[in-house]
Amino acid sequence: MGRRLLGFLFASWLAYRLYVPLPDYCDFPIKIKGLYSLFNAFDLAGNVFELFGGSYSTPFHLTDYDPGDNLKEITTTTKTLAGRQVDIHRPIGFPKKKSGSAIIFLHGGGWTIGSRAAYAVVTRKIAKETNMMVFVPEYRLAPDHPFPAGFEDCLKVTKEIIKRARDFDINPNKIVLAGDSAGGNLAVAISLKIGEEFQNETHPICMINVIYPFMQLANFQLPSYLQNNDGGLFSPYPVVRFLLYYLGFWNHTNIIPLITRNSHMNGFKDKDILDRMSDKWIPEKYKKGLVPTDDDNEIGSDQMETYFLHATKIQEFVSNRQVAPLAASDEHLRTLPYTHVVTCEYDAIRDDGIIFYERLKDLGKKVTHQHWEFGAHALLNAYGMVEYEKLDQAMGEMFNIIQKGVDQC
Structure with missing residues (x-):
C-alpha cells in the first residue's frame, strides 16, 4: 500500500x-x-x-467528506441500500405530499477511480437544477474488484431503490437511470438486464440518460478513436488500460497496442456482433474522411505470447451485454425505455454513443441525442466547479429533456 x-x-x-x-x-x-x-x-x-x-x-476512495459544504438548497444523507453506501441528495421542498421523481446516478472513472464523494459537487448541482432526488451509489472498483462486482452492486442498488421508491416520496414510475462514461456503460447494461427480467411488461425505469458512455470493446478503429489518437488522457491507450483493469487483466497492459488496432479480434467469427458496432452506423459528418490504418510497429515476442494466452478470454467479453451493451441484439435493445445519449466531439469513445443512438433510432425506439461539439471526455466533472457558459447551457438543455421524458412516464 x-x-x-x-x-x-x-x-x-x-x-x-x-x-x-x-x-x-x-x-x-x-x-x-x-x-x-x-x-x-x-x-x-x-x-x-x-x-x-x-x-x-484503486488509488483512492474519497468517502470521508462533508456533503453539506455547498448548495444550501440541497440536503444530503447517506444510507445503506442493498449493502452499498448511497448518497441521497434531496432538494429543499422536494414533494412530500405527492411523490416526486428521481435520478439514480452511476459515476464514471473507468470502473477504476472516482466515488460518490468525488462527484458530490456535480450530483448535488444536478439535484438542485432538476428539483429531482438524486441517488449516488458507492460501487466496488477494479482492479481490486473486477467485473462483475461493480455491475452487480449497481444492479442491486437500482432494484432496491425501485422497490422502496415510496419510502423516499418517489413515484416508482418516474425514476431515471443515468451515468457518465463507465457509469453510462453500467446504466445501459443494467437497463438491459432489468428489461430481460420484465419481458412483456413496462420497463420499471422511466428513462436512461447516459453521457459519453463506453459501449463496446470490439472496435477501437472507429473514427473517434482515430481522430483522438494524440496520446492524451482520453485517447485509445488509457481507454483500453481502464478496460483491462475492469476485466481483470491489470497485469497485462503490454497488450494494449495490440488491442488498440483490433488485433484482439483475430479469429472472431460472429459477424452479427461485429455489425452491431460497425462504423456503418456513424453518419458521414463524424467520419471526416478517416479510415483505419495499418500499424507497422514491431510487436515483441512477449506481447504476442501474452496476447495468444488472453485473446480468447478477452473475446468472450466482446459478446457480453453486461460489459459491452452494443453487443445486444435488436430484440434486447427494444426492451429499453426512452433513452437520451450525450456525446462529446473530442472523445475517443464518442462513436460508441453515436452508434447506440443510431441503432435505437433505426429500431424506431424513442431516443434523443445531444452532441457537445465543444467538449471533451470528462467535461461533466467541471459542472458546478467552474463557470463555463457553454457547459451550463448544455446541461440545462439536458435537464429539460430529462424533465420532459419523466413527465411522459
Missing part, C-alpha cells in the same frame, strides 16, 4: 510539474486547467503503481 500511495503522489506531482495544457479546441476557463492536469495523473499513476508495486490498485 505504501508503494502504491507513493506512486500516486509522485504521479500527481509530476503531472502538475509537466502541466499538460488543454487543447486549443477546448475553451475552458483558465482555472480548470490544473484540474485537467490532475486527471492526467490518473493514467500516469497506473504506470507508476505497476513500476513500484507490480500491481495497480
Whole structure:
C-alpha cells in the first residue's frame, strides 16, 4: 500500500510539474486547467503503481467528506441500500405530499477511480437544477474488484431503490437511470438486464440518460478513436488500460497496442456482433474522411505470447451485454425505455454513443441525442466547479429533456 500511495503522489506531482495544457479546441476557463492536469495523473499513476508495486490498485476512495459544504438548497444523507453506501441528495421542498421523481446516478472513472464523494459537487448541482432526488451509489472498483462486482452492486442498488421508491416520496414510475462514461456503460447494461427480467411488461425505469458512455470493446478503429489518437488522457491507450483493469487483466497492459488496432479480434467469427458496432452506423459528418490504418510497429515476442494466452478470454467479453451493451441484439435493445445519449466531439469513445443512438433510432425506439461539439471526455466533472457558459447551457438543455421524458412516464 505504501508503494502504491507513493506512486500516486509522485504521479500527481509530476503531472502538475509537466502541466499538460488543454487543447486549443477546448475553451475552458483558465482555472480548470490544473484540474485537467490532475486527471492526467490518473493514467500516469497506473504506470507508476505497476513500476513500484507490480500491481495497480484503486488509488483512492474519497468517502470521508462533508456533503453539506455547498448548495444550501440541497440536503444530503447517506444510507445503506442493498449493502452499498448511497448518497441521497434531496432538494429543499422536494414533494412530500405527492411523490416526486428521481435520478439514480452511476459515476464514471473507468470502473477504476472516482466515488460518490468525488462527484458530490456535480450530483448535488444536478439535484438542485432538476428539483429531482438524486441517488449516488458507492460501487466496488477494479482492479481490486473486477467485473462483475461493480455491475452487480449497481444492479442491486437500482432494484432496491425501485422497490422502496415510496419510502423516499418517489413515484416508482418516474425514476431515471443515468451515468457518465463507465457509469453510462453500467446504466445501459443494467437497463438491459432489468428489461430481460420484465419481458412483456413496462420497463420499471422511466428513462436512461447516459453521457459519453463506453459501449463496446470490439472496435477501437472507429473514427473517434482515430481522430483522438494524440496520446492524451482520453485517447485509445488509457481507454483500453481502464478496460483491462475492469476485466481483470491489470497485469497485462503490454497488450494494449495490440488491442488498440483490433488485433484482439483475430479469429472472431460472429459477424452479427461485429455489425452491431460497425462504423456503418456513424453518419458521414463524424467520419471526416478517416479510415483505419495499418500499424507497422514491431510487436515483441512477449506481447504476442501474452496476447495468444488472453485473446480468447478477452473475446468472450466482446459478446457480453453486461460489459459491452452494443453487443445486444435488436430484440434486447427494444426492451429499453426512452433513452437520451450525450456525446462529446473530442472523445475517443464518442462513436460508441453515436452508434447506440443510431441503432435505437433505426429500431424506431424513442431516443434523443445531444452532441457537445465543444467538449471533451470528462467535461461533466467541471459542472458546478467552474463557470463555463457553454457547459451550463448544455446541461440545462439536458435537464429539460430529462424533465420532459419523466413527465411522459
